[in-house]
Amino acid sequence: xxxxxxxxxxxxxxxxxxxxxxxxxxxxxxxxxxxxxxxxxxxxxxxxxxxxxxxxxxxxxxxxxxxxxxxxxxxxxxxxxxxxxxxxxxxxxxxxxxxxxxxxxxxxxxxxxxxxxxxxxxxxxxxxxxxxxxxxxxxxxxxxxxxxxxxxxxxxxxxxxxxxxxxxxxxxxxxxxxxxxxxxxxxxxxxxxxxxxxxxxxxxxxxxxxxxxxxxxxxxxxxxxxxxxxxxxxxxxxxxxxxxxxxxxx
Amino acid sequence: xxxxxxxxxxxxxxxxxxxxxxxxxxxxxxxxxxxxxxxxxxxxxxxxxxxxxxxxxxxxxxxx
Numbered sequence: 001x002x003x004x005x006x007x008x009x010x011x012x013x014x015x016x017x018x019x020x021x022x023x024x025x026x027x028x029x030x031x032x033x034x035x036x037x038x039x040x041x042x043x044x045x046x047x048x049x050x051x052x053x054x055x056x057x058x059x060x061x062x063x064x065x066x067x068x069x070x071x072x073x074x075x076x077x078x079x080x081x082x083x084x085x086x087x088x089x090x091x092x093x094x095x096x097x098x099x100x101x102x103x104x105x106x107x108x109x110x111x112x113x114x115x116x117x118x119x120x121x122x123x124x125x126x127x128x129x130x131x132x133x134x135x136x137x138x139x140x141x142x143x144x145x146x147x148x149x150x151x152x153x154x155x156x157x158x159x160x161x162x163x164x165x166x167x168x169x170x171x172x173x174x175x176x177x178x179x180x181x182x183x184x185x186x187x188x189x190x191x192x193x194x195x196x197x198x199x200x201x202x203x204x205x206x207x208x209x210x211x212x213x214x215x216x217x218x219x220x221x222x223x224x225x226x227x228x229x230x231x232x233x234x235x236x237x238x239x240x241x242x243x244x245x246x247x248x249x250x
Numbered sequence: 251x252x253x254x255x256x257x258x259x260x261x262x263x264x265x266x267x268x269x270x271x272x273x274x275x276x277x278x279x280x281x282x283x284x285x286x287x288x289x290x291x292x293x294x295x296x297x298x299x300x301x302x303x304x305x306x307x308x309x310x311x312x313x314x
Contacts, residue, residue: 034275038268042254042268043254047258052258052259052260053257053258053259053260053264054257054258054260054263054264056257056260056264057263057264057267060267060268060270060271061267064271064274099281100278103274103277103278104274106274107270107271107274110267110270111267111270111271114263114264114266114267114270115263115267117263118260118263216275216278220278220279220282223282223283223285223286224282224285224286226286226289227282227285227286227288227289227290228289230286230289230290230292230293231289231292231293233293234289234292234293234296234297235296235300239293239296239297240296240297240300240301243290243293243294243297244297244301
């Protein structure tokens with residue numbers, strides 16, 4: 001039963017149709033939540049007692065840093081599924097996630113630098129957390145350029161899939177870098193079970209923005225996978241029927 | 251309002267961070283849209299070629 005459902009979902013025409021239905025339902029709530037979250041973060045949250053208004057960079061930095069590793073996990077898991085069960089749609093998902101992940105990793109780094117300058121006195125330090133996050137960005141770039149270097153799509157899928165799976169070792173390094181090594185970067189504030197070390201007024205916009213960013217990623221992923229599926233299946237009968245019946249449909 | 255924009259002296263850092271955030275969101279939406287447009291054009295062209303081929307084949311069959 002479960003397996004049948006999974007197979008049906010992995011069939012390109014079915015996925016193409018479902019993704020087209022769901023994507024706007026993720027995008028619009030995401031955009032509304034992003035606006036509310038940013039209003040909360042920039043206007044409603046009180047200034048920090050140590051960092052003043054400078055702490056507000058947290059509302060850009062934490063959601064983007066979270067997305068950078070979460071998207072990589074999605075990429076690695078779907079690559080693994082593609083490699084083990086030879087499901088092409090899984091590779092299409094991994095390939096579509098990469099540019100989104102790379103953009104948010106770059107944002108996490110840039111917002112971190114803009115936060116580091118006033119608080120630490122420097123834009124950049126070769127600190128374990130910063131360095132491992134920079135390595136993550138390079139893995140994303142490596143993944144995308146490796147894909148682009150193959151003419152044959154199935155070879156590109158396998159090679160880049162392998163890279164994505166191997167690159168997963170960097171995720172625990174990023175996560176625990178602030179615990180394992182002495183680091184300029186602070187430890188976790190909201191992940192601590194029970195008592196987050198941040199006040200409620202500051203916390204809710206952050207949680208809302210994290211949720212909104214996740215939805216935003218979901219929407220961008222669905223749009224991109226649709227395009228990727230079309231590219232891979234442009235000779236298939238269902239695409240021909242789809243485009244033949246409704247010319248110019250998006 | 252001026253106080254809000256000044257961000258307690260951190261204006262350049264806070265507003266640059268938010269600027270990059272907005273840029274990142276716009277980049278994602280624009281690039282996804284562009285990718286879909288290109289893929290649709292390519293697939294539409296492939297479908298048209300296929301229809302053309304089938305029509306020619308049918309015509310040849312008919313003529314023969």
